[in-house]
Amino acid sequence: MSYEDLVKKGNSNFDWIRPINEWDPITLNYTSGTTSAPKGVVHSHRAIFIITVDSLMDWSVPKNPVYLWTLPMFHSNGWSFTWGMAAVGGTNICLHKFNAYNIFSAVDRHKVTHMCGAPVVLNMIANWPNAKPLKNPVHFLTGGAPPPSAVVLRTESLGFIVSHGFGMTEVAGVVVSCAWKEKWNRLPVTDRASLKARQGVRTLALTEVNVLDPESGLGVKHDGLTQGEIVLKGPCLMLGYLKDPRATAMCMKANGWLYTGDVGVIHPDGYLEIKDRSKDVIISGGENVSSVEVESVLYTNPAVHEAAVVARQDKFWGETPCAFVSLIGKANSEDIINFCRDRLPHYMVPTKVVFMEELPKTATGKIKKFWLRDMAKNLSPPKERSRI
Numbered sequence: 001m002s003y004e005d006l007v008k009k010g011n012s013n014f015d016w017i018r019p020i021n022e023w024d025p026i027t028l029n030y031t032s033g034t035t036s037a038p039k040g041v042v043h044s045h046r047a048i049f050i051i052t053v054d055s056l057m058d059w060s061v062p063k064n065p066v067y068l069w070t071l072p073m074f075h076s077n078g079w080s081f082t083w084g085m086a087a088v089g090g091t092n093i094c095l096h097k098f099n100a101y102n103i104f105s106a107v108d109r110h111k112v113t114h115m116c117g118a119p120v121v122l123n124m125i126a127n128w129p130n131a132k133p134l135k136n137p138v139h140f141l142t143g144g145a146p147p148p149s150a151v152v153l154r155t156e157s158l159g160f161i162v163s164h165g166f167g168m169t170e171v172a173g174v175v176v177s178c179a180w181k182e183k184w185n186r187l188p189v190t191d192r193a194s195l196k197a198r199q200g201v202r203t204l205a206l207t208e209v210n211v212l213d214p215e216s217g218l219g220v221k222h223d224g225l226t227q228g229e230i231v232l233k234g235p236c237l238m239l240g241y242l243k244d245p246r247a248t249a250m251c252m253k254a255n256g257w258l259y260t261g262d263v264g265v266i267h268p269d270g271y272l273e274i275k276d277r278s279k280d281v282i283i284s285g286g287e288n289v290s291s292v293e294v295e296s297v298l299y300t301n302p303a304v305h306e307a308a309v310v311a312r313q314d315k316f317w318g319e320t321p322c323a324f325v326s327l328i329g330k331a332n333s334e335d336i337i338n339f340c341r342d343r344l345p346h347y348m349v350p351t352k353v354v355f356m357e358e359l360p361k362t363a364t365g366k367i368k369k370f371w372l373r374d375m376a377k378n379l380s381p382p383k384e385r386s387r388i
Contacts, residue, residue, distance in 0.1 A: 022046035040242030051173040054205035100128035119147035126154035134159030148299035153193040166199035206234040303329030323350035
């Protein structure tokens with residue numbers, strides 16, 4: 001059924017229920033469910049208004065933009081740009097199905113100025129063999145997972161202006177933004193891409209952001225190395241999970257912080273960088289391995305199209321990295337492992353590479369790591385020490 005057909009069936013005399021106050025619920029969103037079952041997130045009118053205005057300001061969205069929807073509207077309300085585009089008089093370009101051909105065709109036909117999407121969309125654009133440089137620049141806001149710097153570099157070489165931020169369904173939009181500094185424009189392109197892959201600093205919608213040590217509960221050193229859990233505080237936080245007070249209490253503590261379950265560091269310049277989801281950290285021989293860092297290296301291999309790294313049980317080391325890869329070129333397991341060995345400490349190198357035609361994804365375009373973890377459990381364990 002088309003959108004137009006649905007509108008024709010609508011009741012023009014529908015009696016809208018107006019909120020009694022700004023804390024009344026306005027929307028119910030569901031989390032992506034990449035690490036567990038999706039949870040219903042309830043947001044208030046107040047939170048949605050704040051995050052919508054904040055998102056327009058932080059991304060510097062002008063009036064009358066032309067916005068291409070590759071980010072699902074059901075995913076945190078399209079990061080609140082469903083309301084945002086209406087507020088600035090934007091033109092919404094919707095696709096029945098998005099792929100690289102449809103994206104480039106819509107950009108050219110409708111003179112698109114803005115679009116949002118997960119890093120998987122960036123990767124789709126960057127690796128399309130028929131991609132040509134854009135006639136006019138397109139602002140692309142990405143989030144939902146840390147984008148590999150190699151993918152950012154390839155996408156920007158086509159004329160997309162990539163902005164990067166961090167948010168989650170529980171805060172209804174982007175609340176940490178990689179605010180760009182003018183002096184970074186003088187750096188080599190590879191350095192610029194690495195900086196842009198960081199999540200950044202809080203936006204105005206957020207009161208505080210911090211990374212807390214799991215043992216002491218105090219903020220970690222701003223050294224870009226010391227890891228902890230990312231916590232958020234501000235007026236755009238959810239009211240709670242629908243009919244799930246236990247899950248709500250586990251992440252929304254009495255001190256006002258929302259505990260995200262994401263592991264990150266803070267650099268000396270105050271910029272936040274996500275290292276992993278807490279459930280995705282691989283503990284190998286007592287060392288914490290960031291699956292995101294290993295994936296970033298895999299994406300620099302020109303033969304790799306998609307990559308995801310999860311833990312694989314190991315009798316000697318406890319866990320070792322297992323890489324799931326789809327290819328756009330020719331490579332075998334030994335090629336991939338040697339490529340990583342030349343660029344990573346040996347304890348971070350995948351001991352197993354599994355090739356797939358396409359990695360499994362959620363409806364929001366995120367890779368289903370819980371599926372891959374189950375697959376890794378069923379792989380036969382190594383018969384000897386699995387790394388040298």
